[in-house]
Amino acid sequence: MSTPAGAPRVCRGIDEFRAALADRLGAAPERAPQEQTSRQQVSQGQASPGPASLGLVPTMGALHEGHGHLVRLARQENTVVAVSVFVNPLQFGPGEDFERYPRTLESDVELLARFGADLVFAPSVAEMYPGGEPLVRVTSGRLGSVLDGASRPGHFDGALTVVNKLLNITAPPVPAAFRAYFGEKDAQQLLLVRRMVADFALPVDVRPVPIVRDDDGLALSSRNRYLDAAQRRSALVLPRTLRALAAGELDLGAARRRIDAEDGVRLDHLVVVDPRTLVPVEPAPGALALVAAHVGSTRLIDNLVL
Amino acid sequence: MSTPAGAPRVCRGIDEFRAALADRLGAAPERAPQEQTSRQQVSQGQASPGPASLGLVPTMGALHEGHGHLVRLARQENTVVAVSVFVNPLQFGPGEDFERYPRTLESDVELLARFGADLVFAPSVAEMYPGGEPLVRVTSGRLGSVLDGASRPGHFDGALTVVNKLLNITAPPVPAAFRAYFGEKDAQQLLLVRRMVADFALPVDVRPVPIVRDDDGLALSSRNRYLDAAQRRSALVLPRTLRALAAGELDLGAARRRIDAEDGVRLDHLVVVDPRTLVPVEPAPGALALVAAHVGSTRLIDNLVL
Numbered sequence: 001m002s003t004p005a006g007a008p009r010v011c012r013g014i015d016e017f018r019a020a021l022a023d024r025l026g027a028a029p030e031r032a033p034q035e036q037t038s039r040q041q042v043s044q045g046q047a048s049p050g051p052a053s054l055g056l057v058p059t060m061g062a063l064h065e066g067h068g069h070l071v072r073l074a075r076q077e078n079t080v081v082a083v084s085v086f087v088n089p090l091q092f093g094p095g096e097d098f099e100r101y102p103r104t105l106e107s108d109v110e111l112l113a114r115f116g117a118d119l120v121f122a123p124s125v126a127e128m129y130p131g132g133e134p135l136v137r138v139t140s141g142r143l144g145s146v147l148d149g150a151s152r153p154g155h156f157d158g159a160l161t162v163v164n165k166l167l168n169i170t171a172p173p174v175p176a177a178f179r180a181y182f183g184e185k186d187a188q189q190l191l192l193v194r195r196m197v198a199d200f201a202l203p204v205d206v207r208p209v210p211i212v213r214d215d216d217g218l219a220l221s222s223r224n225r226y227l228d229a230a231q232r233r234s235a236l237v238l239p240r241t242l243r244a245l246a247a248g249e250l251d252l253g254a255a256r257r258r259i260d261a262e263d264g265v266r267l268d269h270l271v272v273v274d275p276r277t278l279v280p281v282e283p284a285p286g287a288l289a290l291v292a293a294h295v296g297s298t299r300l301i302d303n304l305v306l
Numbered sequence: 307m308s309t310p311a312g313a314p315r316v317c318r319g320i321d322e323f324r325a326a327l328a329d330r331l332g333a334a335p336e337r338a339p340q341e342q343t344s345r346q347q348v349s350q351g352q353a354s355p356g357p358a359s360l361g362l363v364p365t366m367g368a369l370h371e372g373h374g375h376l377v378r379l380a381r382q383e384n385t386v387v388a389v390s391v392f393v394n395p396l397q398f399g400p401g402e403d404f405e406r407y408p409r410t411l412e413s414d415v416e417l418l419a420r421f422g423a424d425l426v427f428a429p430s431v432a433e434m435y436p437g438g439e440p441l442v443r444v445t446s447g448r449l450g451s452v453l454d455g456a457s458r459p460g461h462f463d464g465a466l467t468v469v470n471k472l473l474n475i476t477a478p479p480v481p482a483a484f485r486a487y488f489g490e491k492d493a494q495q496l497l498l499v500r501r502m503v504a505d506f507a508l509p510v511d512v513r514p515v516p517i518v519r520d521d522d523g524l525a526l527s528s529r530n531r532y533l534d535a536a537q538r539r540s541a542l543v544l545p546r547t548l549r550a551l552a553a554g555e556l557d558l559g560a561a562r563r564r565i566d567a568e569d570g571v572r573l574d575h576l577v578v579v580d581p582r583t584l585v586p587v588e589p590a591p592g593a594l595a596l597v598a599a600h601v602g603s604t605r606l607i608d609n610l611v612l
Contacts (some may be wrong), residue, residue, distance in 0.1 A: 134464060141443065171509070
């Protein structure tokens with residue numbers, strides 16, 4: 001078993017990855033995870049100190065410190081940590097940035113060595129979809145057709161289709177706890193993954209990880225690298241407006257106007273919703289404020305619990 | 307472990323069923339399946355004499371000898387055999403026979419004792435869909451929208467949604483081969499399940515089982531019990547016409563006219579298709595003839611490889 005400090009093994013093929021998983025899980029020493037799980041986690045049933053456990057972090061690569069938090073939590077909670085790196089064509093619409101989405105596997109693997117991953121699953125599109133685009137897919141229903149789903153038709157169906165497949169590929173072939181890690185920045189995706197896991201009876205615990213922000217408050221995103229310096233400054237209107245909304249300094253209408261008034265920023269939506277149903281509610285503690293906006297040609301999202 | 311001749315254990319809850327599966331698989335003696343698998347099966351990689359293996363037969367109950375063939379094959383090939391009995395509301399359309407579909411669990415369990423099942427999973431609708439109808443579902447795409455899917459909109463989406471969930475629930479929690487058994491009478495369903503298993507990377511071998519016919523040639527179906535004596539005689543036009551088509555005695559037009567001319571029978575479709583794509587082809591050896599018709603108010607299907 002590679003140590004957290006060593007380079008992770010990169011697998012390109014599904015069969016190779018599954019064999020490596022079985023090998024690592026079988027070879028995992030009978031010990032608690034690298035760091036003890038907290039009493040709170042155990043009492044919530046979110047972690048068990050079994051002899052082997054597997055954490056999966058699904059990513060599209062172009063890794064940053066936000067992914068680092070996901071992988072480090074997986075490292076704390078599991079004996080084996082796998083990270084998938086796959087830019088999934090199904091979740092990009094026509095005219096979106098599938099072609100130019102950054103592909104930086106070499107530096108991703110270097111980062112993953114630091115973050116503590118054991119295995120990297122980096123399949124080609126042909127490996128994941130050998131017959132072309134899949135005929136049978138996951139559909140996300142009403143929860144996937146509002147907000148980001150309204151702006152990006154088919155996006156969540158594509159995202160759930162690949163997450164379901166990645167979970168099936170990665171599910172431990174030997175008795176072991178199985179956890180998958182998703183960032184809270186993609187709040188609607190996280191909600192839909194939770195629903196899918198429940199609706200499909202997938203044998204995995206979904207573990208949410210809080211948003212990581214740069215010092216200036218901008219939520220980390222692989223797409224931030226599209227921004228030039230002026231756009232980067234303009235983008236700060238998103239977290240600042242969310243904070244003002246949470247502090248009660250602005251109502252929703254004023255908050256929307258503030259974002260739209262920012263140079264080079266075009267608001268897609270700013271809403272306050274019930275975090276379980278995505279139904280709009282009056283701003284109140286526990287409600288979730290969600291924002292999406294184009295900064296130049298780059299679409300950014302952010303959110304904050306009020 | 308119950309012997310094939312004993313009464314199977316009936317589980318109503320998902321957790322209870324999964325615990326029973328783990329128990330039976332762990333307790334399964336290290337032996338080859340009850341009957342040796344044939345050399346042909348082994349050479350096709352369809353059966354392995356591992357220490358434990360699990361066969362699942364998904365059904366809607368109202369069992370008959372056609373199901374018997376499925377369960378007996380599962381019994382031959384696996385150390386543990388589970389049968390699910392669940393009338394899945396998602397795959398019935400408005401005005402279809404969900405309410406009156408026969409529910410005969412007591413006699414089903416008696417039959418399953420004879421067929422050799424170890425476990426029966428018979429959940430309620432509330433157990434399978436605790437939050438009401440699932441938000442996230444499986445969608446069957448083009449292959450699910452033609453033929454029976456055109457006549458029954460949403461039927462295959464509903465069927466795949468429950469099959470996916472049943473497979474996830476039943477997937478062995480310990481290392482074991484996993485096989486699921488489907489009848490060839492539901493040819494389009496079988497094709498779609500195969501596609502789903504490939505597209506979703508589900509860890510299961512799909513095993514097809516040939517159609518079982520009564521002495522008069524009618525394909526066994528739970529819905530045959532809806533037929534009165536005269537309808538039953540009329541229904542024989544379906545297998546007879548398929549055989550005449552296969553023998554080259556009728557062309558497709560004449561075959562359709564023959565079915566439509568039968569008293570009380572209303573043809574839905576009679577087509578000859580490529581069995582992998584369901585695209586219509588000229589009748590030729592290896593092509594698949596598919597028929598669907600209403601006999602009275604009962605919708606029946608049948609098929610035959612030419």
